[in-house]
Amino acid sequence: DTGVSQDPRHKITKRGQNVTFRCDPISEHNRLYWYRQTLGQGPEFLTYFQNEAQLEKSRLLSDRFSAERPKGSFSTLEIQRTEQGDSAMYLCASSFSWDYTDTQYFGPGTRLTVL
Amino acid sequence: DAKTTQPTSMDCAEGRAANLPCNHSTISGNEYVYWYRQIHSQGPQYIIHGLKNNETNEMASLIITEDRKSSTLILPHATLRDTAVYYCIVRLLNYGGSQGNLIFGKGTKLSVKP
Numbered sequence: 001d002t003g004v005s006q007d008p009r010h011k012i013t014k015r016g017q018n019v020t021f022r023c024d025p026i027s028e029h030n031r032l033y034w035y036r037q038t039l040g041q042g043p044e045f046l047t048y049f050q051n052e053a054q055l056e057k058s059r060l061l062s063d064r065f066s067a068e069r070p071k072g073s074f075s076t077l078e079i080q081r082t083e084q085g086d087s088a089m090y091l092c093a094s095s096f097s098w099d100y101t102d103t104q105y106f107g108p109g110t111r112l113t114v115l
Numbered sequence: 116d117a118k119t120t121q122p123t124s125m126d127c128a129e130g131r132a133a134n135l136p137c138n139h140s141t142i143s144g145n146e147y148v149y150w151y152r153q154i155h156s157q158g159p160q161y162i163i164h165g166l167k168n169n170e171t172n173e174m175a176s177l178i179i180t181e182d183r184k185s186s187t188l189i190l191p192h193a194t195l196r197d198t199a200v201y202y203c204i205v206r207l208l209n210y211g212g213s214q215g216n217l218i219f220g221k222g223t224k225l226s227v228k229p
Contacts, residue, residue: 004158033216042202042219043159056216091158103149104217106158 002026004107006092012113013082020078021110025094032075033104034067035091036060043091049075050097082114118142118205124224127197133190135223137203140184146207148179149217150188152199159202159219162188193227200224 005024013019025032031050035043046065047057051072061067064082069075079086089111093104120138127133139148147166151159163170163177165186170177176189190197202222 035216040221042200042221043217045216045218048216058216093158101164103161103164105161106151109156109158111156 004092004094004105006090006107006110008110009108010111010113012115014115015082015084017082018078018080019082019112020076021090021092021112022074022076023092023094023107024074025092026096026105029094029096029105030072031095031097031102031104032069033093033095034075034077035093037089037091037109038087046077079112082112084114087112087114118146118218119203119220121201121203121220121223123221124226126226126228127190127193129195129227129229130192133193133197133225133227135188135190135201135203135225136185137188138185139203139205142183142205143207146205148177148183148186149204149206150175150177151202151204151217151219152197153202153222154196154199162201164206193225195227195229198225198227 007022033048034046037043045058046061047067049069064080067077089109091109093106095102095104147164149164150162153159162174165177179186200222202219204217
C-alpha cells in the first residue's frame with residue numbers, strides 16, 4: 001500500500017496561466033476527493049468521484065476549475081486562468097465506499113503559488 | 116459550516132497524556148465523530164472515529180460522552196512528533212456509504228513541549 005500520491009508537490013505559476021494537478025489514489029479505492037486549504041484554515045471540499053462519476057461539486061468549484069477521473073483510477077484537477085486567490089494547498093483523498101466506515105486517506109498535497 | 120467547536124490551541128508536556136476536547140452539541144443519532152490531524156505542510160492523517168462507544172487504536176483513544184454532545188481525543192504519551200493541528204469532524208454514515216465530503220473546522224493546534 002503506497003498511499004495516496006499527488007504530483008507535483010509544488011507549483012509556481014503566473015496569473016492567467018493554466019495548471020493541472022494529478023492524484024493517484026490507493027489502488028482499491030473507488031472514491032476520490034479534492035479539497036483546497038488556505039493558510040490557517042481547515043481543508044474545504046471541492047468535489048468527489050465514485051469510480052468515473054463526479055457525484056458532487058462544491059460552490060467553491062468555479063467554472064475555471066475542472067476535475068476528471070476518466071478511468072476511475074487517477075484524477076486530474078485543472079485550474080484555468082489562475083488568479084492570486086487560487087494560491088492554496090490542493091489535497092486529494094481516497095476511500096473505499098464498500099468499507100462501512102468509508103474512511104478518507106489523504107495525500108501530501110500540491111502547494112500552488114500564483115504570482 | 117463545521118458542526119464542532121474546539122479550542123484554538125493547547126500545550127502538552129512530552130510524555131504526558133494529551134486530552135483534546137471537542138463539542139458537538141447538535142450531533143444527530145447517525146452521525147459519527149472522526150478525528151484527523153495535520154502535521155505542518157502534510158496532508159491530514161486519519162486517527163480514529165466512533166459513534167457512541169469509547170474507541171481505542173494504536174494511535175489514540177476516543178471518549179464520547181453518554182449524551183454524545185462532546186468527546187475527547189486522548190494521546191496517552193505525547194511525543195514531539197504529535198505536534199499538529201487536530202480536527203474533530205462530525206460525519207453522517209449510513210448503510211451503503213456516507214455523505215461524502217468531510218467538513219473541517221479550524222481544529223486545535225497542539226504543541227508538545229520537551
